[in-house]
Amino acid sequence: MSTAPTAESCLREGRARLKAKDIDEAIRFFEAGLALDPDAIKLHDGLGAAHYMRKDFANAAKCFQRIIELDPQNGRAFTNLGAVYNRLGEFPKAVEALRKGVQREKTSVGFYNLGIAQKNIGQVAMAVSAYQQAVRLDPLNADAYLNLANCLVEMKNVRKAVESYQKALEIRPDFEAAKQGLAKAKSDQTAAREEIDPFGRLVSDSSHSGVIESFGLQEMTELQRLEDRQKVHDLCQNIQEKSSEVLEFLREQLSPSLHGLVRGTAAVGQSTKELQAAHDDYQTVLTDLISLRQRMKKQLLALRAHEELIHTPDIDDVK
Structure with missing residues (x-):
C-alpha cells in the first residue's frame, strides 16, 4: 500500500527533478504540492524557478509575486522577481523589485541584477554602485x-x-x-x-640623426618658457573655475536637495508621492554633480599630464 503524497514529499521530489533538469516533472510535483498546501512558500519558489528555467518568465513572475503576497518581507522573492523582470525587459519594474530585495536581504546576486536593471534605464552611476556592492559581497x-x-x-x-x-x-x-x-x-x-597631453610632439627624423629631441624645461627657449607658463596659467585657471562651480553647486543645489530628502523622510504623514518627488530631485542633482566633477577632473588630468612630461628625464639621460 503506497503512502499518500504530502506537500513536503512533493517539494522534495520537485527539487530533485529540478536539480536533474527534468523541468516538466519538477513543475508537476510542485503543482501537486500546491494543490495540497496553496500557501507553501517553498513550493511557489520551486515552481517559479522551474518556470524561469523553462524561460516561461510570465508564470515565473506570478510565482514570486504570490510569495510576496504571502510574505512581504521576503527579500529572496523580490530579488527573483527583479531577475524575471530583467529577462522580460521591464527594467523600471526590475529596479523597483530589486531595491526592495536588497533592502531586505543584501546579496551579491541582488545587487548584480540591480546593476543590470539600472544600466538599462540609463542610471549608469547607480549601476556602478550596485556592481561595487555585488563584488564586495562576493x-x-x-x-x-x-x-x-x-x-x-x-x-x-x-x-x-x-x-x-x-x-x-x-x-x-x-x-x-x-x-x-x-x-x-x-x-x-x-x-x-x-x-x-597638451605638449605632444613628433620626433623629427630629418635633422637629428636619431638623437631624441629634448623638451625639458632647461632646454626651452625664452619664448617656449613664456608659452609654457601661459599654458600652466590657463590650466590652473580652468581648474579654479571648475572647482568654484562645484562648490557653488554643492551649496545651492545639492545641499537644499538633501535637506528636502531628509525633511521628507523625517516628516510624519509625508505622502509617498511627495517623498518620491524629493528623491527624484536628489537623483537629478546627483547626476549633475557627477558631470561637473568629471569636467573638473579632466582639467586636473591635463595639468598632471603636463607636470609628468616636464619632470620626466629625457630618454638619453636615463642610465
Missing part, C-alpha cells in the same frame, strides 16, 4: 566585475575599468569578454593620454 563574482568595468568605461573612468577587467580575469582567466574589454580599455587609455 569577491569571486567575475560577471559583476565585467559589468562594472563596462559601466566605468561608459563613464570615462578607464583606469578603474582596466582594474575591474583584470579582476574578472584573475577569477576566470579564460573570460573572453573580459579579455576583449581589457584590450579595448587599454587602447582607449593610451588614446586618452595622447589627447589630454
Whole structure:
C-alpha cells in the first residue's frame, strides 16, 4: 500500500527533478504540492524557478509575486522577481523589485541584477554602485566585475575599468569578454593620454640623426618658457573655475536637495508621492554633480599630464 503524497514529499521530489533538469516533472510535483498546501512558500519558489528555467518568465513572475503576497518581507522573492523582470525587459519594474530585495536581504546576486536593471534605464552611476556592492559581497563574482568595468568605461573612468577587467580575469582567466574589454580599455587609455597631453610632439627624423629631441624645461627657449607658463596659467585657471562651480553647486543645489530628502523622510504623514518627488530631485542633482566633477577632473588630468612630461628625464639621460 503506497503512502499518500504530502506537500513536503512533493517539494522534495520537485527539487530533485529540478536539480536533474527534468523541468516538466519538477513543475508537476510542485503543482501537486500546491494543490495540497496553496500557501507553501517553498513550493511557489520551486515552481517559479522551474518556470524561469523553462524561460516561461510570465508564470515565473506570478510565482514570486504570490510569495510576496504571502510574505512581504521576503527579500529572496523580490530579488527573483527583479531577475524575471530583467529577462522580460521591464527594467523600471526590475529596479523597483530589486531595491526592495536588497533592502531586505543584501546579496551579491541582488545587487548584480540591480546593476543590470539600472544600466538599462540609463542610471549608469547607480549601476556602478550596485556592481561595487555585488563584488564586495562576493569577491569571486567575475560577471559583476565585467559589468562594472563596462559601466566605468561608459563613464570615462578607464583606469578603474582596466582594474575591474583584470579582476574578472584573475577569477576566470579564460573570460573572453573580459579579455576583449581589457584590450579595448587599454587602447582607449593610451588614446586618452595622447589627447589630454597638451605638449605632444613628433620626433623629427630629418635633422637629428636619431638623437631624441629634448623638451625639458632647461632646454626651452625664452619664448617656449613664456608659452609654457601661459599654458600652466590657463590650466590652473580652468581648474579654479571648475572647482568654484562645484562648490557653488554643492551649496545651492545639492545641499537644499538633501535637506528636502531628509525633511521628507523625517516628516510624519509625508505622502509617498511627495517623498518620491524629493528623491527624484536628489537623483537629478546627483547626476549633475557627477558631470561637473568629471569636467573638473579632466582639467586636473591635463595639468598632471603636463607636470609628468616636464619632470620626466629625457630618454638619453636615463642610465
